[in-house]
Amino acid sequence: MCSLLQIAPTIAKMFAIPLSSDAEPLNEVLQLQNQNQIQIQNQNQNKNNSDFRVVLIVIDSFDCNIFRSFASDFPEINALVDRGILLPCDTVSTHTTPAIASILTGLPPESHGITTENDVGKSNIDSILEIIDAYGFKTAAILEEKGAEPLKNRISLVFPVRDREDIMSYDSEVARDVISALSDGAVMIFAHLRTIDRFAHRAYDMHVAARFTDAIVGHIVRAIRTTDAETILIMCGDHEAHTQNETPDEEARVPLIAVPLNTQLSSAAISISDKLMENHD
Numbered sequence: 001m002c003s004l005l006q007i008a009p010t011i012a013k014m015f016a017i018p019l020s021s022d023a024e025p026l027n028e029v030l031q032l033q034n035q036n037q038i039q040i041q042n043q044n045q046n047k048n049n050s051d052f053r054v055v056l057i058v059i060d061s062f063d064c065n066i067f068r069s070f071a072s073d074f075p076e077i078n079a080l081v082d083r084g085i086l087l088p089c090d091t092v093s094t095h096t097t098p099a100i101a102s103i104l105t106g107l108p109p110e111s112h113g114i115t116t117e118n119d120v121g122k123s124n125i126d127s128i129l130e131i132i133d134a135y136g137f138k139t140a141a142i143l144e145e146k147g148a149e150p151l152k153n154r155i156s157l158v159f160p161v162r163d164r165e166d167i168m169s170y171d172s173e174v175a176r177d178v179i180s181a182l183s184d185g186a187v188m189i190f191a192h193l194r195t196i197d198r199f200a201h202r203a204y205d206m207h208v209a210a211r212f213t214d215a216i217v218g219h220i221v222r223a224i225r226t227t228d229a230e231t232i233l234i235m236c237g238d239h240e241a242h243t244q245n246e247t248p249d250e251e252a253r254v255p256l257i258a259v260p261l262n263t264q265l266s267s268a269a270i271s272i273s274d275k276l277m278e279n280h281d
């Protein structure tokens, strides 16, 4: 079973940089890169690191139950799963701030110590974004102002997004900022989408939240496809959805989806996906 703690070690391995984490990189995701690098080397022996990019999108409260229950509202994301892999992942927290800190450090909450918004920026532990940027890769983060503040002057591009009542407008701004980061040449981009979480908390129509989030993802994917860089897109939830009548389940799982873009799609990647689906249905 995979865990959200494995995302940062996987990204570190993709950029061939060291990261202190007890979690193992996800071989299934690394294989998407390795296969494609071999293909690209065959086409172009001069390929260098700047032509490779990772885009990590954390979709707040996107859990396996929501993905399954609203499957028909996620056509774009399902099309990505068909071309990549889907791994159900163990979560590390029922709350956003510690979960995202774990996704970005590869450390459990008790190790990174970031449990509330007030702890953000006080931790001495660098995130994968800061580490990658320190190795000379242009890194971008798109997230709510309070979370973005401590990253200023620590990574190349920080896009603080002002919190607001109209959460779909918020996520639209996130998508625009991702596209700006692509134009600015960022090779590691982290973004956080919040519509599903807000709708779950308020007991609004989850079909609307699912379709909207799916469209935002589709918009970002099309923008990535207008660029040349070989891209691994990684998407995941951060914790189980907080619905009004249910208490969060510590054992909950969230989907992790990884897909190669701007590369020749390999049939091997699709067969991995089929196998995982069989095992986890």
Ligand SMILES: [Zn+2]
Binding pocket: 060, 061, 095, 096, 097, 197, 238, 239
């Ligand atoms: Zn959350």
